[in-house]
Amino acid sequence: MPMPTEERVSQLVAELVERRGFDLEGVAISAAGTAHSKVTVTVDSDGTADLDTVAELSTEISQALDDAGDFGETPYLLEITTPGIDRPLTELRHWQRAQGRKVKIVLRPGAESPEEKGKTTFEARVGVATDSEIALVLGGKRKPHRVTVPRADIQSAVVQVEFNPPGAAELELAGGVAPGRPQPGAQEVSDTEIENEAAASDSPTEGIVE
Incomplete structure (x- = not known):
């Protein structure tokens, strides 16, 4: 069974992401070994990402993907992440948050x-x-x-x-730092820490959820 397109997954998860107070910055689907695929959903918000909210969003997205059935019997790895430091500033909201x-x-x-x-x-x-x-x-x-x-x-x-x-x-x-954002030069929570914390909070479904 062919994999769903990134556009299709974006359509499935966009409302869930918005409901949790995030902006959907992108969806990427790639191979994760020979047995399954990896679905990476990148989200952002005005403030610091709350780990509990990210974990809850991960569970909701996993359920939505399972219910849609686009992956069929093919297992997948779901990863919810925030933009890396090297994300280009392209939208007005990116500039305002920076x-x-x-x-x-x-x-x-x-x-x-x-x-x-x-x-x-x-x-x-x-x-x-x-x-x-x-x-x-x-x-x-x-x-x-x-x-x-x-x-x-x-x-x-x-x-x-x-x-x-x-x-x-x-x-x-x-004009200072954008509200809810860390001070420049201060230690920040890394994307990896957010991903790992969300993974620990998720429960398995038909897909493989990280």
């Missing part, structure tokens, strides 16, 4: 650079984001200053791992 974080920016060809040296690839701290533009803080701790860049001028942006907290003036210019 407020206060350092990102690596790549401008589109021909876009005017806000950098003094005219660099089209640079690091900046994310400020307030709107549909049309992004406020960025340049200069780091030494010479922090805020600029505004059209969203259309940004080709890609990826949050960077920070081991030290930003300067107070730098963070103030960014």
